[in-house]
Amino acid sequence: MRVVVVGASGNVGTALLRRLRADPTVTSLVGLVRRPPHGPVPPPYDTAQWHGVDIGAPGPDDPVVDRLRGLVAGADAVVHLAWAIQPSHDRDLQRRTHVDGTRRVLEAAVRAGVPHLVVASSVGAYAPSYSDQPRDEDWEVGGIRSSWYSNDKVAVERLLDEAEVRHPGLAVARLRPALVFQRGAGSQIKRYFLGPLVPARLLDGHLPTLAWPAGMRLQTVHADDLADAYREAVVRQAQGPFNIAGPGLVRAPDVADVLSAGRWREVPHALVRAALGAAWHARVAPVGPGWFDMGASVPVLGTGRAERELGFRPRYTGVQALRDLLDGLVRGAGTASPPMRPRRERPSR
Secondary structure: OEEEEEOOOOHHHHHHHHHHOOOOOOOEEEEEEOOOOOOOOOOOHHHOEEEEOOOOOOOOHHHHHHHHHHHHOOOOEEEEOOOOOOOOOOHHHHHHHHHHHHHHHHHHHHHHOOOEEEEEOOHHHOOOOOOOOOEOOOOOOOOOOOOHHHHHHHHHHHHHHHHHHHOOOOEEEEEEEOEEEOHHHHHHHHHHHHHHHOOHHHHOOOOOEEEEEOOOOEOEEEHHHHHHHHHHHHHOOOOEEEEEOOOOOEOHHHHHHHHOOOEEEEEOHHHHHHHHHHHHHOOOOOOOHHHHHHHHHOOOEOOHHHHHHOOOOOOOOHHHHHHHHHHHHHHOOOOOOHHHOOOOOOOOO
16 A cells, blocks of 8 residues: 555654554555655654645645645555644644645545545544543534634534545545653653643652642543554545544543652632633743643543444553653653654753
């Protein structure tokens, strides 16, 4: 199979390259990114042919679509992972990358006659659910109004709905994962979500008390388990939506245990949201309160369909994925990819 991965150098893309690197089913692998690597690159990036293309470039669609069309021509499948978390204050840039970029990838795939498209959606595309009851893929795709990320994931889902109707020859699969963690993303996630407000040392057993939003529960999935799901969606030519999450819910006691915090204490959501909003507007926190709103209200994902149709059998529980990420956060772990670069250590005095 010839597989083209749009956004192949990020958190999920890196894990997918690791998964496909020695896969005999995939005989040709192409990576499309905004910042392609130059010169010799280490594994897993050495497995792909790299091309630079900015799917969210301002201006008319035609130049970008024409370039994409040439790059995806002859592919058995295109996997679209490209997304932008930062800069979090630039709404227009995010919308161009997320919504306009996806429309361009879709149009290029259709024009090139690509038979299969696999797209990264998210748990954030779903409407709120405050119950712990797992929700299947038929739960409403309505998003979280205050979250730009969520709104754009809903817009992407609508584009995919339209494409399925207008282009029946294009098989479309969409994966809706929970939070995606791995050790190698530690430095990236620290930059994108925690910033300077949370020193890495604080996460290394130096947090006396964990302040946790009351009742909040999270689901996570390890990037390697998600990569397995993407691989199966590609080789099985799967269609439709698939929820992807690791076993178990992550709650305050689990996070406190992972952080080796002495104790934990629940705090009101309104207090957390107000503090995050103030820090974001002051450009101290790298993400705004919409991210908190989404994390506090997304549904618990039921993964039965992925288990039945993709053979999804995660190797990591949600807590284990969090523990792997924490090790990377503390140590500033990263990879040779520009967006996954490790933390630079200050020279010793």
